Amino acid sequence: MEYEVVVGLEVHAQLLTKSKMFCGCSSEYQDGEPNSVVCPVCMGMPGVLPVINKKAVEHTIRTGLALGCTIARNTKFDRKNYPYPDLMKGYQISQFDMPVASDGCLEIQVDGQTRSIGVTRVHLEEDAAKLLHRTEDYGEGYSLLDINRAGVPLMEIVGEPDLRSADEAREYLVQLHTILQFIGTSVANMEEGNFRCDANVSIRPKDDEELGTKVEVKNMNSFRSVHRAIEFEVERQIALLESGGRIEQETRGWVDDEEITVSQRTKEYASDYRYFPEPDLPPITIDPLWVEEIRASLPELPAARRARFVNDLGLSEYDTELLTISRATADYFETALNSDTSPSNEMAKAIGNWMLGEMARLQNQTGTLLDDVNIAPGQIVELQKLVDGGTLSSSMAKAVFEKMYNTGADPQAITEADGLAQISDSDAVGAAIDDAISANPQPVRDYLEGKESAIQFLVGQVMRITRGKANPQMTTELLKNKLEAMK
Amino acid sequence: MDKSLVNLTAHEARDMLDRGDVSSLELTEASLERIEEIDDRVKAFVTVTRNLALEQAREADVRIAEGNAAPLTGIPMQLKDNICTHGVPTTCSSRMLEEFVPPYDASVAERLRQEGAVLVGKGNLDEFAMGSSTENSAFFPTHNPWDLERVPGGSSGGPAAAVASGEAFFSLGSDTGGSIRQPGSLCGIVGMKPTYGLVSRYGLIAFASSLDQIGPLTRDVRDSVIVLNAIAGHDPRDSTSIEFQPPDYTAALKTDLKGMRIGVPKEYFVDGMESGVEEATRKAIDVLKSLGAEIGEASLPHTSYALAVYYIIAPSECSANLARYDGVKYGFSEQDADSMWDAYEKTRQRGFGPEVKRRIMLGTYALSSGYYDAYYLKAQQVRTIIRQEFESEFEKFDALVMATSPTTAFKLGEKMDDPVQMYLNDVLTLPANIAGIPGISVPSGLSNGLPTGLQIMAKPLGEEAMFRIAYAYEQATDWHNMTPEL
Numbered sequence: 001m002e003y004e005v006v007v008g009l010e011v012h013a014q015l016l017t018k019s020k021m022f023c024g025c026s027s028e029y030q031d032g033e034p035n036s037v038v039c040p041v042c043m044g045m046p047g048v049l050p051v052i053n054k055k056a057v058e059h060t061i062r063t064g065l066a067l068g069c070t071i072a073r074n075t076k077f078d079r080k081n082y083p084y085p086d087l088m089k090g091y092q093i094s095q096f097d098m099p100v101a102s103d104g105c106l107e108i109q110v111d112g113q114t115r116s117i118g119v120t121r122v123h124l125e126e127d128a129a130k131l132l133h134r135t136e137d138y139g140e141g142y143s144l145l146d147i148n149r150a151g152v153p154l155m156e157i158v159g160e161p162d163l164r165s166a167d168e169a170r171e172y173l174v175q176l177h178t179i180l181q182f183i184g185t186s187v188a189n190m191e192e193g194n195f196r197c198d199a200n201v202s203i204r205p206k207d208d209e210e211l212g213t214k215v216e217v218k219n220m221n222s223f224r225s226v227h228r229a230i231e232f233e234v235e236r237q238i239a240l241l242e243s244g245g246r247i248e249q250e251t252r253g254w255v256d257d258e259e260i261t262v263s264q265r266t267k268e269y270a271s272d273y274r275y276f277p278e279p280d281l282p283p284i285t286i287d288p289l290w291v292e293e294i295r296a297s298l299p300e301l302p303a304a305r306r307a308r309f310v311n312d313l314g315l316s317e318y319d320t321e322l323l324t325i326s327r328a329t330a331d332y333f334e335t336a337l338n339s340d341t342s343p344s345n346e347m348a349k350a351i352g353n354w355m356l357g358e359m360a361r362l363q364n365q366t367g368t369l370l371d372d373v374n375i376a377p378g379q380i381v382e383l384q385k386l387v388d389g390g391t392l393s394s395s396m397a398k399a400v401f402e403k404m405y406n407t408g409a410d411p412q413a414i415t416e417a418d419g420l421a422q423i424s425d426s427d428a429v430g431a432a433i434d435d436a437i438s439a440n441p442q443p444v445r446d447y448l449e450g451k452e453s454a455i456q457f458l459v460g461q462v463m464r465i466t467r468g469k470a471n472p473q474m475t476t477e478l479l480k481n482k483l484e485a486m487k
Numbered sequence: 488m489d490k491s492l493v494n495l496t497a498h499e500a501r502d503m504l505d506r507g508d509v510s511s512l513e514l515t516e517a518s519l520e521r522i523e524e525i526d527d528r529v530k531a532f533v534t535v536t537r538n539l540a541l542e543q544a545r546e547a548d549v550r551i552a553e554g555n556a557a558p559l560t561g562i563p564m565q566l567k568d569n570i571c572t573h574g575v576p577t578t579c580s581s582r583m584l585e586e587f588v589p590p591y592d593a594s595v596a597e598r599l600r601q602e603g604a605v606l607v608g609k610g611n612l613d614e615f616a617m618g619s620s621t622e623n624s625a626f627f628p629t630h631n632p633w634d635l636e637r638v639p640g641g642s643s644g645g646p647a648a649a650v651a652s653g654e655a656f657f658s659l660g661s662d663t664g665g666s667i668r669q670p671g672s673l674c675g676i677v678g679m680k681p682t683y684g685l686v687s688r689y690g691l692i693a694f695a696s697s698l699d700q701i702g703p704l705t706r707d708v709r710d711s712v713i714v715l716n717a718i719a720g721h722d723p724r725d726s727t728s729i730e731f732q733p734p735d736y737t738a739a740l741k742t743d744l745k746g747m748r749i750g751v752p753k754e755y756f757v758d759g760m761e762s763g764v765e766e767a768t769r770k771a772i773d774v775l776k777s778l779g780a781e782i783g784e785a786s787l788p789h790t791s792y793a794l795a796v797y798y799i800i801a802p803s804e805c806s807a808n809l810a811r812y813d814g815v816k817y818g819f820s821e822q823d824a825d826s827m828w829d830a831y832e833k834t835r836q837r838g839f840g841p842e843v844k845r846r847i848m849l850g851t852y853a854l855s856s857g858y859y860d861a862y863y864l865k866a867q868q869v870r871t872i873i874r875q876e877f878e879s880e881f882e883k884f885d886a887l888v889m890a891t892s893p894t895t896a897f898k899l900g901e902k903m904d905d906p907v908q909m910y911l912n913d914v915l916t917l918p919a920n921i922a923g924i925p926g927i928s929v930p931s932g933l934s935n936g937l938p939t940g941l942q943i944m945a946k947p948l949g950e951e952a953m954f955r956i957a958y959a960y961e962q963a964t965d966w967h968n969m970t971p972e973l
Contacts, residue, residue: 040591044811046584046692047571047593049725079807081854083831090810145815274854276863279696279804281726 002206007169008161013186014194015059015153021126022050029148042151044088056153059185064101064122071291076283081274086128096275099123108171118160127152166230182327201233213247219254229254314345319352336377350384362405374408383411424471436461492517493653497562497710511561515544518563522654530629531649533568535608543605560603565655568609571690580624581614583812583819583838593690595718610645614840616694619912623842632971637896640670646704647674657705663698665916668928672891672940675930679711682947683923684729687722693808695801698920708958712736739951740958744778750785750884760893763934768890771931771941785880793918799866806850877922881946891928891940929957930966
């Protein structure tokens with residue numbers, strides 16, 4: 001039987017705010033010693049009260065707008081009750097039935113097909129503390145609690161079960177990740193755990209309307225593991241059905257080194273969270289004028305930027321995809337292009353080539369992030385102009401680029417200091433050609449007898465004489481003229 | 488030392504301090520002596536902060552000498568032991584927090600510290616403020632200074648007994664369903680619950696967040712006003728605190744009631760009301776009339792549902808508020824356990840008393856999936872109706888008056904086996920918590936030798952009208968000058 005895969009993703013992203021969700025502690029909890037970025041409020045001590053971080057609400061609205069959501073006029077917080085040592089108050093302040101944003105969508109492209117994936121809701125909550133499980137050498141296990149993360153603002157983005165393959169799920173996640181970084185609402189680093197994803201996976205016979213029993217998969221900490229986990233889960237479910245088994249509604253955890261999912265909790269133990277409105281926080285009314293202000297301040301979103309790169313700048317889809325992988329990359333590219341007095345599509349293509357070619361190669365080699373690259377965007381344009389103007393050959397330009405990358409110096413300065421400027425003076429090149437002709441009578445004869453490829457050897461000799469500085473185009477042209485004249 | 492010092496009101500003590508007739512150190516030593524003399528019988532204190540008090544008294548004397556005294560500088564006070572005090576144990580009268588010393592002050596404690604009031608100790612209460620007799624304290628019950636065989640009311644029984652017996656000049660209590668006004672009434676003093684949101688709850692260990700409010704227990708109405716002046720006002724640390732600049736409430740202290748419209752809700756003479764209480768209330772209404780007030784009949788028909796609403800909402804909120812006591816971070820922790828979950832269960836089984844457990848279970852049930860709509864949601868809807876009924880009555884009246892408690896102080900143990908009988912103690916007070924409005928109880932006489940209280944309720948932020956009526960009544964009668972013989 002043929003099956004259809006149905007996947008919905010729930011993404012948790014920590015918000016990029018200065019302070020925590022309900023207290024004044026810094027939200028840069030990762031830099032601190034364990035249990036140092038804490039106060040009575042985020043530790044959930046007796047008698048303390050939460051105060052809403054307005055910036056977190058703003059970021060959630062911003063995210064909702066970027067995902068085409070409707071922003072609620074009235075919203076509120078609720079208590080989600082469950083006991084666990086990482087939950088300082090025994091309940092999490094979250095949002096139950098009145099999320100900040102709802103009914104949006106995200107467009108993805110997979111195998112040349114564009115699909116719109118529904119976004120059910122975006123709501124705001126607080127992160128929990130971190131539990132570290134340890135085992136002593138003699139076998140006794142224990143857990144340590146680091147409260148620094150408790151109370152960091154967290155946004156949950158719930159997607160509709162519209163995804164139909166592991167590929168689509170990964171693409172949705174990549175796009176969502178890019179958007180959050182673009183609009184500056186989250187650092188969204190999956191490895192560091194500030195961008196986390198759970199997947200609801202089910203299968204159903206193709207053409208069936210009814211959804212199959214869903215399994216929730218957790219513990220995936222990279223785009224790759226999300227992809228692999230969904231693939232594994234789909235295969236597991238198909239095999240189970242084919243062998244006459246039934247799929248149980250449960251939560252399964254992805255085990256990265258074994259590349260399998262294992263059962264964590266079945267529905268019998270499903271929690272009753274006993275949600276009720278948070279009495280310590282009055283309901284919030286969101287002013288539509290505020291929403292419009294936030295909308296007006298939204299940067300160009302990745303999809304619009306990609307369309308502009310392809311349609312207006314003539315870049316290929318492939319280059320565009322790579323140049324918009326992050327807001328920083330796209331901004332770097334555009335800053336470079338706009339530093340040119342009259343930016344052309346040719347310059348755009350050239351900048352793209354530098355960034356995706358030499359720069360990417362050197363970054364990979366040195367493990368450097370774009371932020372830490374020494375080359376200012378405008379310097380790439382200056383370098384390209386030296387190439388376009390004939391001062392540097394493309395191979396010389398690559399050498400200059402590497403020096404720029406290592407030192408941050410200007411291309412013009414490097415070219416002059418190293419005496420790298422190409423010889424484009426026809427007299428100087430002509431003199432070198434004359435030397436090459438007189439020193440190599442045999443190749444000259446070969447050429448004159450019709451073996452045109454012999455010219456390559458002579459060009460090489462000119463280069464040897466000028467130590468690589470002769471303008472190769474000019475050399476070939478002048479050489480040809482001289483040899484033709486000898487015919 | 489003059490023994491009668493401890494029977495002064497705070498404002499009388501203020502006058503003496505300002506004139507130099509007495510020092511804060513003398514007042515504080517008098518309070519501490521009084522505690523030493525009688526508290527083994529009254530049991531109003533969980534903790535006595537002797538050294539801190541003497542130190543604060545000396546600081547207060549310096550401040551008074553410098554001419555920088557605030558109205559409460561140098562006055563010995565007590566705080567209910569669910570109000571967090573930096574460096575001073577705050578137990579909630581629970582095994583769970585027996586060893587808990589907060590590293591922070593509640594906002595009210597901070598304000599009173601800045602004001603220069605002297606903390607002599609922390610007052611006993613029903614565990615986590617759940618109860619109406621202070622018998623639910625995990626440590627010991629408090630006794631009524633008017634009759635040591637009887638309860639002082641609750642849950643602020645320690646504060647009421649301490650103020651009534653001269654152990655402290657005033658105290659702060661918390662009122663979730665009547666926990667300041669009912670013990671105030673049973674101990675013959677003034678107990679006042681402000682409008683919800685007028686006084687910051689930051690640092691008040693939560694019982695039911697949407698109902699809890701801190702307020703003063705004092706020997707007269709002027710003291711109530713002075714203490715409220717010191718603690719009222721917006722606090723950015725409490726999101727439910729009202730953005731409102733409170734007036735100086737002493738301006739409301741007038742002795743006539745000309746033009747005041749006062750309603751008497753007919754539903755508040757409930758079945759089972761003690762005849763002496765009813766009599767005292769009717770006489771008090773006559774006094775108000777003689778002071779120039781227009782008296783009319785009011786009606787709050789949904790009042791009969793207030794108790795049911797309260798016993799859904801308060802336990803629901805408490806079931807979440809008390810979830811943090813798991814033995815992991817602070818407080819009591821049962822170490823003898825097989826697993827994490829076992830440790831959780833045993834910590835909570837042994838750390839909480841029966842009434843607290845009863846309410847956690849009630850609330851957990853009321854919030855459970857499948858029951859939420861029938862209980863919690865319905866209770867919230869009825870709460871709205873009750874609030875609207877008050878609103879419409881306050882279009883006709885400046886204030887409503889009724890008895891504070893249907894009975895005078897009952898005997899220790901008398902109602903411990905019947906939670907519903909115990910809950911009925913609050914039937915006249917808890918509607919004010921449900922509606923978020925202010926209420927005050929002032930002494931209105933004696934019934935069989937035990938104090939009765941007159942309750943005055945006003946609209947939200949209507950404290951001035953409430954104080955004016957309370958003060959005029961008090962000044963026209965002599966009940967507030969009665970003190971128990973101990």
